[in-house]
Amino acid sequence: MRVGVVGAGIAGLAAARALAERGCAVAVFEKSRGLGGRLATRRTRDGLEYDHGAPEVPDAQGPLAAYLAEAGAAGAAARHGGGWVGTPGMSALVGPLAQGLDIRHGATVAAVTPAGAGWAVDGEAFDAVVCAAPAPQTAALCAASGPVSAAARSAEMDPCWTLMAAWEAEVAAPAALTGPEAAPFEKLVAMAGRPGRAATPDRWVAHADLAWTRAHLELDKEAAAAALLAPLRAALGVGAPVHAVAHRWRYARVSRPVGQPCAQDGRLVACGDWLLGPDASDAYASGRAAAAALAAVIA
Numbered sequence: 001m002r003v004g005v006v007g008a009g010i011a012g013l014a015a016a017r018a019l020a021e022r023g024c025a026v027a028v029f030e031k032s033r034g035l036g037g038r039l040a041t042r043r044t045r046d047g048l049e050y051d052h053g054a055p056e057v058p059d060a061q062g063p064l065a066a067y068l069a070e071a072g073a074a075g076a077a078a079r080h081g082g083g084w085v086g087t088p089g090m091s092a093l094v095g096p097l098a099q100g101l102d103i104r105h106g107a108t109v110a111a112v113t114p115a116g117a118g119w120a121v122d123g124e125a126f127d128a129v130v131c132a133a134p135a136p137q138t139a140a141l142c143a144a145s146g147p148v149s150a151a152a153r154s155a156e157m158d159p160c161w162t163l164m165a166a167w168e169a170e171v172a173a174p175a176a177l178t179g180p181e182a183a184p185f186e187k188l189v190a191m192a193g194r195p196g197r198a199a200t201p202d203r204w205v206a207h208a209d210l211a212w213t214r215a216h217l218e219l220d221k222e223a224a225a226a227a228l229l230a231p232l233r234a235a236l237g238v239g240a241p242v243h244a245v246a247h248r249w250r251y252a253r254v255s256r257p258v259g260q261p262c263a264q265d266g267r268l269v270a271c272g273d274w275l276l277g278p279d280a281s282d283a284y285a286s287g288r289a290a291a292a293a294l295a296a297v298i299a
Contacts, residue, residue, distance in 0.1 A: 001023075001024045001025070001127040001128065001298050002024070002025045002026075002027070002125075002126045002127050002128075003016075003019050003024045003025070003026050003027070003126055003127060003128045003129065003130065003294065003298075004026075004027050004028075004029065004119070004120075004121040004124065004126040004128075004129045004130070005019075005026060005027070005028045005029065005129070005130045005132060006029050006109050006112065006121060006129070006130070006131045006132060006133055006141065007028075007029070007030065007037065007131070007132035007133045007272075008028050008029075008030035008032075008035045008036070008037065008094075008098065008103060008132075009035075009036060009037025009038065009039070009094075009132060009272070009283065010036065010037065010039060010093075010094050010097070010280055010283045010284050010287065011037075011132045011271045011272045011273065011283040011284065011286050011287035011290075012028060012030075012037075012130065012132030012271070012272075012287060013028070013035065013094050013097035013098055013101075013287070014067075014097060014283070014284045014286075014287030014288050014291070015130045015132060015269075015271055015287035015288065015290045015291045015294075016028050016097070016098075016101055016130070016287075016291075017097045017098075017101070018287070018288050018291035018292070019130075019291045019294065019295070020100070020101060022291070022295055024298075025102075026101055026102065027102045027104060027121075027124075027126070028098075028101055028102065028103045028104065029104050029107040029109050029121055030103060030104065030105050030106075030107060031106065031107060031108040031109070032105065032106075033105050033106065034091050034105075035091050035094050035095065035098055035103070036053075036086070036090060036091035036092075036093065036094045037053070038053040038054050038249065038252065039053055039054050039057070039086065039090045039091055039093055039094060039280065040052055040053030040054075040090060040091055041053075041086070041089030041090050041091045041092075042164060042245075042247065043089075044243065044245075046243065048164075048166055048201070048203060048243055049088075049089060049191070049197065049198065049203070050164040050191060050203055050205050051085070051089060051090045051189065051191065051194070051197075051205060052162050052164050052205050052247055053090060053162075053249070054090065054280065055085075055090075055187065055189045055205070056080060056081060056082075056083040056084060056085050056090075057077075057083050057084045057085070057093065057279075057280040057281075058082060058083040058084075058279060058280070058281070059082060059083055059084070060279075060280070060281040060284075061281075062281075062285075063284065063285070063288060064280065064281045064284045064285070067096075067097075067284065068084050068093075070096060071084075071086075071093055071095070071096050072084070074095075074096050075087065076092045076093055076095045076096055077092070077093045078195035078196065079195075080194055080195055085194055085195060085196075087195050087196035088196035088197065089196075089197075109121055109122055109133075109141060110122055110141075111141060111143070111144070112129055112131055112141050112142050112144065112145075112268065113144050114144060117267070118267050119267060119268045127267065127298055128267035128268070128269070128294050128297075128298050129267070129268050129269075130269050130270070130271060130287075130290050130291070130294065131148070131268070131269070131270045131271075132270070132271050132272050132287065132290075133272070134157060134251035134272065134274060135152045135153075135155035135156075135157055135251070135254070135272070135274035136152070136157065136251060137251070138152040138270050138272070138274075139152035139153045142265075142268065142270060145265040145268050146265070147263060147264065147265045148263045148264070148265050148268055148269075148270045151258050151260075151263035151270065151275075152263065152270060152274070154258055155254055155256060155257060155258050155274040155275070156254070156255045156256035157251040157252070157253065157254050157255065157274060158210055158213075158252055158253055158254075158255045159210075159213050159214070159217055159248065159249060159250050159251065159252055160186070160207055160208060160210070160213050160248075160249045160252035160253070161207075161208040161212070161213045161216065161217075161219075161224050161228065161246060161247075161248055161249075162205060162206065162207050162208070162246065162247045162248075162249060163205070163206040163208070163224075163225060163228040163229065163232060163244065163245075163246050164203070164204075164205055164206075164243075164244065164245050164246070164247070165203070165204055165206070165229065165232060165241040165243065165244040165245075166201045166202065166203045166204075166241055166242050166243040166244075167201060167202045167238055167239075167241050167242060168200075168201050168202075168242055169202065169238075170192075170200075170202050171190075171202045171204065171236050171238055172236070172237070173188075173190060174188065174235050174236060174237075177189075182235065183209060183212075184208055184209055184211070184212035184228070184231055185206045185207060185208055185209060185228075185231070185232070185235070186207045186208065186209040186210070187206075187207045188204060188205070188206050188207075188232075188235065189204065189205040189206075189207070190202070190203075190204055191203035191204065191205065201242060201243075204232070204236065206228060206232050208228060217248070217250075221245065221246045221247070221248070222246075224246040224248065225244050225245055225246035228246060229241070229244050253273070253278045254273050254274040254277065254278050255278075257273070257274055257275055257276055257277050257278075257282070258274065258275045258276075259275075259276075260275055260276075261275060261276060261285065261286055261289030261290075261293075262275060262286055262289045262290040262293055263275065264290075264293050266297060267294065267297055267298060269290040269293050269294050270290070271283075271286040271287045271289065271290035272286055272287075273286065
């Protein structure tokens with residue numbers, strides 16, 4: 001069986017790996033140059049690296065716990081704080097899931113449509129398809145499927161503006177890294193001290209809180225960086241940085257999940273954190289559930 005998977009985040013790769021282990025020929029379509037989705041690492045032309053998506057994966061139970069142990073043994077992940085981080089960057093955490101798979105980078109999918117007994121990804125026919133994109137994108141990509149698009153439209157996802165900045169000198173951590181005292185930031189993350197990361201220059205990732213993000217959602221990246229840099233400098237008590245750039249996560253986390261492991265229309269299945277909850281364990285469980293759901297109909 002040939003299966004197309006749209007999205008190479010942890011949900012899509014969990015589904016792809018499980019299907020490949022069942023003997024399916026899997027092709028993964030990923031619009032970016034990397035893997036991991038919001039388990040993301042930004043690398044600049046000057047060699048700076050920032051974990052600008054999910055800062056860590058919390059300790060988990062069940063299948064994800066077993067996978068994290070496997071990734072740790074492979075050198076792709078390490079314990080940090082109360083959870084796990086990818087090494088040398090967050091996106092490395094999904095590396096073992098992707099090994100041996102046909103990953104098609106730079107593939108921006110426009111539509112998933114019926115194709116005989118199966119489904120097609122931009123006209124390429126497969127026996128089955130897994131869509132592992134964020135809920136709003138899944139609703140658009142899978143518009144030809146009433147059940148899948150309806151499920152995706154019922155989920156709600158929140159955005160997040162993120163600022164990445166670097167200083168040559170060491171920066172002392174502020175007293176408040178999270179919560180209301182850190183406003184307008186939801187969380188400040190220091191790159192120094194994270195396993196596998198360079199110690200210098202001192203790099204920080206600042207995730208704006210939901211209220212600030214919503215109020216400034218449509219700023220361009222330069223304006224957002226300038227607006228967030230002033231309060232970050234005040235919070236850290238530092239001067240001008242040597243580098244600063246902003247990134248908008250339009251679909252950063254699910255605030256109202258669907259409440260089921262996956263959404264299915266015959267040989268089309270959607271998965272992702274928007275179905276079960278905001279944690280990586282939810283996305284991983286949803287991906288594996290999608291693979292099991294497809295296996296039941298294509299066996």
